[in-house]
Amino acid sequence: GAGVSQTPSNKVTEKGKYVELRCDPISGHTALYWYRQSLGQGPEFLIYFQGTGAADDSGLPNDRFFAVRPEGSVSTLKIQRTERGDSAVYLCASSLRGNNSPLHFGNGTRLTVT
Amino acid sequence: AQSVTQPDIHITVSEGASLELRCNYSYGATPYLFWYVQSPGQGLQLLLKYFSGDTLVQGIKGFEAEFKRSQSSFNLRKPSVHWSDAAEYFCAVGAGQAGTALIFGKGTTLSVSS
Numbered sequence: 606g607a608g609v610s611q612t613p614s615n616k617v618t619e620k621g622k623y624v625e626l627r628c629d630p631i632s633g634h635t636a637l638y639w640y641r642q643s644l645g646q647g648p649e650f651l652i653y654f655q656g657t658g659a660a661d662d663s664g665l666p667n668d669r670f671f672a673v674r675p676e677g678s679v680s681t682l683k684i685q686r687t688e689r690g691d692s693a694v695y696l697c698a699s700s701l702r703g704n705n706s707p708l709h710f711g712n713g714t715r716l717t718v719t
Numbered sequence: 720a721q722s723v724t725q726p727d728i729h730i731t732v733s734e735g736a737s738l739e740l741r742c743n744y745s746y747g748a749t750p751y752l753f754w755y756v757q758s759p760g761q762g763l764q765l766l767l768k769y770f771s772g773d774t775l776v777q778g779i780k781g782f783e784a785e786f787k788r789s790q791s792s793f794n795l796r797k798p799s800v801h802w803s804d805a806a807e808y809f810c811a812v813g814a815g816q817a818g819t820a821l822i823f824g825k826g827t828t829l830s831v832s833s
Binding site: 608609638640645646647648649650653661664696698707708709710711712713 | 723725753755760761762763764765768809811820821822823824825826
């Protein structure tokens with residue numbers, strides 16, 4: 606079956622611009638996670654959704670970052686006033702129930718802020 | 720809060736030789752432990768997981784890992800490495816509670832020489 610899909614695969618934007626990154630989880634997975642992976646680092650947790658609500662957003666670095674999942678399926682990560690330090694690969698993962706069910710990752714969106 | 724340390728940034732192993740990748744975790748209770756692999760241009764793939772029970776767990780692609788509570792370790796092993804195993808390997812720990820996300824180590828890059 607289809608895995609986790611992330612679009613776009615690459616995004617180049619200018620400093621100060623607004624970007625949206627999309628994640629389509631595996632059908633039926635109630636839990637959805639956003640991670641950020643910088644070069645040479647492991648994935649860094651950003652936010653976790655259980656259904657439509659953000660169960661844990663403690664990893665969002667500041668108020669420029671926001672994510673939604675209005676219908677409990679597709680999620681959008683939104684970054685306002687982008688900075689060069691936001692450049693990274695943004696990974697989305699879904700799992701059947703959360704609660705440490707194995708995560709299924711997408712291939713990520715590589716964001717470059719120039 | 721939980722944390723993960725992967726002491727080795729880069730390891731080179733000859734094809735056919737055995738492999739051990741180290742992982743140490745910090746968590747006050749019994750952790751949920753995972754190993755993921757990331758090949759170039761691909762998403763993270765689950766190799767194996769430990770939740771409870773037998774401390775030696777078997778995973779895909781011939782990998783295994785052993786949970787040692789006394790050493791706070793969850794090292795990944797493979798008896799005979801293949802050139803296709805060259806990738807980046809991440810250890811992750813979960814707190815075992817609903818609504819908590821996995822915390823990843825910084826990863827170990829495995830190179831395989833012929």
